[in-house]
Amino acid sequence: MRIYLDHNATTPVRPSVAEAMSGILRAEFGNPSSVYEEGALARARVEAARSELARLLAIEPRSIRWTGGATEANNTLLFGLLSPGDHVVTTEIEHPSVAAPLALLESRGVEVTRIAPDETGCVAAETVLGAVRSDTRLVSVIWANNETGSLQPVADIVDGCRARGVMTHSDATQAVGKAVIDLASVPLDFLSTSAHKLGGPKGVGALIVRGDPKLPAYLHGGGQEYGLRGGTENVAGIVGFGEACVLAREELADRLVRHGELRDRLWAGLQKRIDGLRWNGDRDRQLSNTLNVEFEGLAGEVLVQALDVEGIAVSAGAACHSGSIEPSKILLAMGRTSEQARASIRLSVGWGVDESQVDRVAEVLGTLVPRIRAAEAP
Numbered sequence: 001m002r003i004y005l006d007h008n009a010t011t012p013v014r015p016s017v018a019e020a021m022s023g024i025l026r027a028e029f030g031n032p033s034s035v036y037e038e039g040a041l042a043r044a045r046v047e048a049a050r051s052e053l054a055r056l057l058a059i060e061p062r063s064i065r066w067t068g069g070a071t072e073a074n075n076t077l078l079f080g081l082l083s084p085g086d087h088v089v090t091t092e093i094e095h096p097s098v099a100a101p102l103a104l105l106e107s108r109g110v111e112v113t114r115i116a117p118d119e120t121g122c123v124a125a126e127t128v129l130g131a132v133r134s135d136t137r138l139v140s141v142i143w144a145n146n147e148t149g150s151l152q153p154v155a156d157i158v159d160g161c162r163a164r165g166v167m168t169h170s171d172a173t174q175a176v177g178k179a180v181i182d183l184a185s186v187p188l189d190f191l192s193t194s195a196h197k198l199g200g201p202k203g204v205g206a207l208i209v210r211g212d213p214k215l216p217a218y219l220h221g222g223g224q225e226y227g228l229r230g231g232t233e234n235v236a237g238i239v240g241f242g243e244a245c246v247l248a249r250e251e252l253a254d255r256l257v258r259h260g261e262l263r264d265r266l267w268a269g270l271q272k273r274i275d276g277l278r279w280n281g282d283r284d285r286q287l288s289n290t291l292n293v294e295f296e297g298l299a300g301e302v303l304v305q306a307l308d309v310e311g312i313a314v315s316a317g318a319a320c321h322s323g324s325i326e327p328s329k330i331l332l333a334m335g336r337t338s339e340q341a342r343a344s345i346r347l348s349v350g351w352g353v354d355e356s357q358v359d360r361v362a363e364v365l366g367t368l369v370p371r372i373r374a375a376e377a378p
Helices: 015-027 037-057 070-081 096-107 125-130 154-164 235-273 300-309 329-333 338-342 355-376
Strands: 064-067 087-091 111-115 136-140 167-171 190-194 205-209 277-279 290-295 344-348
Touching: 015 235, 037 064, 037 235, 064 070, 070 096, 070 136, 070 167, 070 190, 070 205, 087 096, 096 111, 125 154, 136 154, 154 167, 235 277, 235 290, 235 355, 300 344, 300 355, 329 338, 338 344
Parallel strands: 087 111, 087 136, 136 167, 167 190
Antiparallel strands: 064 205, 190 205, 277 290, 290 344
16 A cells, blocks of 8 residues: 655545535536526535635635636736736745746746745745835735745735735645634735645635735636636536535644644654754744655655655655756755755655554665665765
8 A cells, every 4th residue: 555645746635525526526517607406506516615715714705716726826816916017026935836927927027026035944024025115016925835834924924015005915725724824814915725735626726816906807708706717617626625625624723733743753753764864944834744854965856766666655846846857946945955955855744644654654764765875875
């Protein structure tokens, strides 16, 4: 039986999520835009799921716009809100679905200021706010980094931006379902998320839009999602997202403790067996499920492949870049050298992982690492 420790790439679909989606696919085929009974039932399912995500985030349901994932949500916001001449403040540790659109917008005349993290992968709120200018249109800061799990001071940044009259956005894809997010207390203007990071299906996400910023339609035709995204809704996927939100709301407190225990047990097991380790991050300022480790003197991608042969799935970096052997841009931004960044792997726990599995991973790594180091030694 394989051991899956890459829950930051995607999570297993929870059984109750699959069951809820299956019921829709088998028996409830109506179009939510139709006015007869089948359509009304589909519309009710979509709105019930919207309410569940709203409860999880402490936001009004009307603020939620369904999308095809967080990447679409980020692109919808950035291309819809920013124009040539605008200034945006962001960080060097954003997910590519924020970094790449901003790079393209920069080539079209949007000015972008990127804030570097410290050696633990966190940015300072005062540094972010210090980059805000009179012409700043948006501040976009990731909530939790996908590679290191580093949690950013979003609440402090939002408070400072509101005092300056500047809109704020956070890609919270890794944080929803893994950290407490209360938008009643942290009044972000925009937030992006995706179902498959918290036990839901792939291909469905959401953009939270507070107030009425008059974003233009990203997909035209049909007027769905309050005019922002035309096209018939993915009812089964949205229902699955809603059920994943129910589970997250009910389990979050236990998840934070349970995941932290498993992560720390894994780290202790590695330390007992292997020399030359470094934790990339700060356990007090990161997701409780995430462990990014540098194994001195070896190539992370080789270790990932060797673990795969042993039936263990981990990541050498962001899942979106899993086919690349380039060093992690996140770790480079944290001050790591190319060699140190390439010597790092990410292990992330989640539903279905237990003590016997993390003990097995520590045991296997305790054997593999010295063997690979010896093989790669000059």
